[in-house]
Amino acid sequence: MQDIRPINLTPPEYLAQITDSQKREEVTSWVGEFDFMAGNVEFLFDIYVEVFTELRISDTDDVGMQGNEYAIYVNRGHIDYCYALDESVLEAVEDPNVRNIAVLPGFVGRIAFLWSLAHEFFHGARAHNTRIDSEAEKRRHERGDLERALEYDADLCAVVYIYRYLQKRARDARAEGAIPVDLSDSTIRQVAICMLFAALRGLPDASSDAGHPARVNRLVSFVAKLATVGERDEDPIDRNLTLPETRAQAGKILECLCRCEKKYQEIHGKRNGDLFFEMEGFFKKIDMPYLDAWTSMDEEQIRLSDERASLFLAQKSDQAGGLV
Structure with a gap:
């Protein structure tokens, strides 16, 4: 979200x-x-998007992207990171038919890249740079909390984008005969x-340096978002x-996340942290001050990402019906 030069x-x-x-x-x-993202966002979310003028690839090994209202800059290292992702993460999904949704090579890398791209896209589409430079916002919130609130907002918008994208991919795979049955919504x-x-x-869990919430905060928020977003608009x-359902x-999605972590540790050990330990600490001591900044945004600004489930998980995890 910082100012960057082409x-x-x-x-x-x-x-x-x-x-x-x-x-x-x-x-x-x-x-x-x-090239299709603006049209997809307008179709999926019924909003008008002023199209970014540029996509650029920054020739650096660093993993990450940056964006503003005018352009998105993708680091070459980020593309390499996504390309190298292990397809075995899909083994965490209970439905064996899901393997066939990945009819394109590099499916996991594609979706990981697309989520990152959508995250930056929503920063621009929702004018986050303008908001963070607003004098009114500076008076209302600490800058660090405001930055994390806007990152949180872009995260959740991108989560919904990926969910809708996967719904379409599953329908297409079924129509192409790649999967013998319709995938359930829970599977998607x-x-x-x-x-x-x-x-x-x-990725190293040092993303707070770029204004992002901690990794565990983001993943728990993703669970909440995926549990509450409607199957249809x-x-x-x-x-x-x-509601019990x-x-x-939410319980199924969190269990799937835990299976992902178990598989990850079987391959990589704990050299990049221990998500189980991080989740235990998260639910024992909630530390998400940026949520106050996020929830105070006006209704139009948060329409795409406004689900209270993340707050619920943060503040009432002990009542969450077996989520932890």
Whole structure:
């Protein structure tokens, strides 16, 4: 979200440098998602989006992206990180048919990349830079809390985008005969948390330096968001997880997240932290002061991301019906 200057390569310039033909073909399709994102957001969320003018690839090994209202800058290292992600994360999903949803090679990397791209896209689409520079906001909130609130907002918007994207991918895979039965909505939500876990888990948990909430805060919020977002846009939203079926859904998604972590530790050990330990600490001592800044935003600003379930998990986890 910080101010950045246009640098480095256009997508065609970057793609021309990839010597591995399989990787070049795969990444070409990833980068091509940018061209459809504005239309997808307008269709899925019924809002008008002023299209970003540029996508650029920054020639650096650093993992990450940056964006503003005018452009998104993707680090080459971020593309490499996503491309190297292990497809085995899908083993955490209970439904064995889910393996066939990934009919494209590099499916996990594609979704992880797409979530990161959507996160930056929503920063611009929802004018977060303008808000963070607002004198009124500076008077109302500590800058650090405001930055994290806006990161949280972009996170949750991107989570919904990925969920809707996976719904479509599942329908397409069924129509193509790649899967013998329709995937249940619960399965698609589990696939989503696996993808989001893959996107974040391999990164150092030092993201707070960039204004992001801690990794465990983000992942627990993703669980809450995926549990409460309606299967269809017109479905009522159980914002506080008051319904037994919503609580049960949250439990399944959290259990899937735990299976992802178990699989990750079997392969990588605890060299990049221990998410189980982080979750235990999170639920014992809630530390999400940026939520006050987020919930004070006006209704139009938070319409896409306003689910109270994250607050519920944070403040009432002891009543969450077996979530932990």
